[in-house]
Amino acid sequence: MSSKVRVRFAPSPTGPLHIGGVRTALFNYLFAKRLKGDFILRIEDTDQTRYVEGAEKYIIEALEWCGLPYDEGPGKNGGFGPYRQSERKHIYKEYAEELISKGHAYYAFDTSEELDGHRKDHEAKGKTFIYNWHNRLKLTNSLSLTPDQTKARLDAGEDYVIRFLTPQDQKLHLTDIIRGDIEIDTNILDDKVLFKSDGMPTYHLANIVDDHLMKITHVIRGEEWLPSLALHQMLYTSFNWETPQFAHLPLIMKPVGKGKLSKRDGDKLGFPVFPLSWNDSVGYREAGYFPESVVNFLALLGWNPGTEQELFNLQELIDQFSLERVHKSGARFDPDKTKWYNHQYLQQKPDSELASLFQPELIERGISEELVHLDYLEKVVCLIKERANFVSDFWELSDYFFEAPKTYEEKAVRKQWKEDTPKLMADLITVLESISDFSSENVENTVKQWITDKELSFGKVMPPLRLIIVGAMKGPHLFDILSMIGKDNSIGRIEKALSTL
Numbered sequence: 321m322s323s324k325v326r327v328r329f330a331p332s333p334t335g336p337l338h339i340g341g342v343r344t345a346l347f348n349y350l351f352a353k354r355l356k357g358d359f360i361l362r363i364e365d366t367d368q369t370r371y372v373e374g375a376e377k378y379i380i381e382a383l384e385w386c387g388l389p390y391d392e393g394p395g396k397n398g399g400f401g402p403y404r405q406s407e408r409k410h411i412y413k414e415y416a417e418e419l420i421s422k423g424h425a426y427y428a429f430d431t432s433e434e435l436d437g438h439r440k441d442h443e444a445k446g447k448t449f450i451y452n453w454h455n456r457l458k459l460t461n462s463l464s465l466t467p468d469q470t471k472a473r474l475d476a477g478e479d480y481v482i483r484f485l486t487p488q489d490q491k492l493h494l495t496d497i498i499r500g501d502i503e504i505d506t507n508i509l510d511d512k513v514l515f516k517s518d519g520m521p522t523y524h525l526a527n528i529v530d531d532h533l534m535k536i537t538h539v540i541r542g543e544e545w546l547p548s549l550a551l552h553q554m555l556y557t558s559f560n561w562e563t564p565q566f567a568h569l570p571l572i573m574k575p576v577g578k579g580k581l582s583k584r585d586g587d588k589l590g591f592p593v594f595p596l597s598w599n600d601s602v603g604y605r606e607a608g609y610f611p612e613s614v615v616n617f618l619a620l621l622g623w624n625p626g627t628e629q630e631l632f633n634l635q636e637l638i639d640q641f642s643l644e645r646v647h648k649s650g651a652r653f654d655p656d657k658t659k660w661y662n663h664q665y666l667q668q669k670p671d672s673e674l675a676s677l678f679q680p681e682l683i684e685r686g687i688s689e690e691l692v693h694l695d696y697l698e699k700v701v702c703l704i705k706e707r708a709n710f711v712s713d714f715w716e717l718s719d720y721f722f723e724a725p726k727t728y729e730e731k732a733v734r735k736q737w738k739e740d741t742p743k744l745m746a747d748l749i750t751v752l753e754s755i756s757d758f759s760s761e762n763v764e765n766t767v768k769q770w771i772t773d774k775e776l777s778f779g780k781v782m783p784p785l786r787l788i789i790v791g792a793m794k795g796p797h798l799f800d801i802l803s804m805i806g807k808d809n810s811i812g813r814i815e816k817a818l819s820t821l
């Protein structure tokens with residue numbers, strides 16, 4: 321294809337974007353950027369009954385947070401706007417009428433009660449009612465009525481829909497970049513409604529009219545739209561328009577068991593399924609994920625680079641992405657892996673940035689001013705981040721840098737606090753008091769020298785000291801901690817332990 325690549329992400333604002341939707345947006349974005357094309361956001365809001373206030377704003381904010389800006393869309397006109405279908409209402413009717421005049425569509429006057437009746441009759445006989453070649457001439461439409469009867473009904477202002485006249489006895493050859501060739505027998509298809517009695521187009525009509533008018537070259541969307549492909553291709557053919565290329569992305573599956581990951585799974589399974597929070601459902605952003613890790617793990621849900629590489633920044637994804645490497649089968653969602661990704665990105669962040677992210681929590685916890693200075697926090701973060709997946713893990717991993725332990729881990733006390741421990745610790749206070757340069761290295765050398773000179777054992781000094789300073793048998797190199805909290809605090813904590821343990 322010689323024309324400029326143009327793709328669109330076309331969500332319906334019926335609620336928050338599910339991460340599957342974000343993945344669709346991401347794959348569109350990557351595909352467009354790799355081929356120096358345009359990424360368009362189109363809001364498909366023709367179904368007014370499903371419209372949810374705030375959903376469009378949410379979608380835009382989610383794309384922004386993920387770092388996937390659109391080139392054209394609401395608020396960014398690129399010459400093909402408006403980009404909200406509700407603002408394009410006036411466009412669609414003439415296209416539906418064009419199809420009627422070309423003999424590819426027809427008016428249908430059947431009421432919903434009549435159609436319900438047909439459905440029930442069929443069900444009673446163990447059959448399914450489909451509005452198509454099989455029965456369309458027995459129903460109330462411009463094919464079964466005379467032109468005069470049809471005109472009279474239209475003139476009388478009777479409610480009608482416009483249905484597509486699916487050709488009979490044809491084999492359609494569809495092509496999908498990911499799924500290859502698909503053959504469909506038109507006799508199994510129903511005559512879908514293109515235009516509704518409320519004066520609005522259905523998704524099918526609006527979608528292909530807009531893709532045509534917006535010069536979309538590739539339609540990349542979720543697998544749930546694959547069943548619509550036959551109709552869409554027939555519509556392009558009926559209008560005599562060039563058909564874009566299609567790629568239907570694999571579903572994202574639940575972590576265990578069967579079925580696709582649904583919007584409700586998040587609350588049920590305890591991990592976010594939305595990029596940003598929505599009502600009571602916590603989003604990835606609020607759960608403490610970095611957008612880079614969300615983009616990275618989503619990219620690998622359904623696509624693989626063909627190498628062992630797992631960590632990709634956005635530019636690397638753009639450089640390596642191709643639809644040919646997207647697979648057909650569902651991609652199982654692994655919540656532990658998402659944490660692993662966040663862990664990786666957290667390790668890569670500069671300590672100064674992590675310190676700034678940590679600081680507000682400490683202020684909120686009422687930690688004294690001299691301890692929330694960024695240079696102190698940078699040192700703390702550097703010592704503990706290795707064990708953290710999220711900035712929100714920092715406090716639990718580092719509280720002893722900010723305050724003396726309030727309790728001591730019981731099991732450790734039983735194991736480490738021996739009869740001679742108080743005496744050893746009291747002597748250690750004297751040793752620490754004598755140190756003027758309280759650097760980690762110097763404290764370590766002095767304490768070790770004392771242990772050796774007095775022929776003490778390391779096992780009798782170091783574990784109880786850790787228990788006293790940290791409150792538990794965890795944390796980084798103990799002398800680093802002593803040096804960080806300083807001489808007075810170190811001695812103070814030993815004294816406190818001596819009086820309480």
Ligand code: GLU
Nearest residue numbers: 330331332364527541545
């Ligand atoms: N409005 C549809 C949706 O909500 C778009 C499907 C398509 O991309 O064609 O997913």
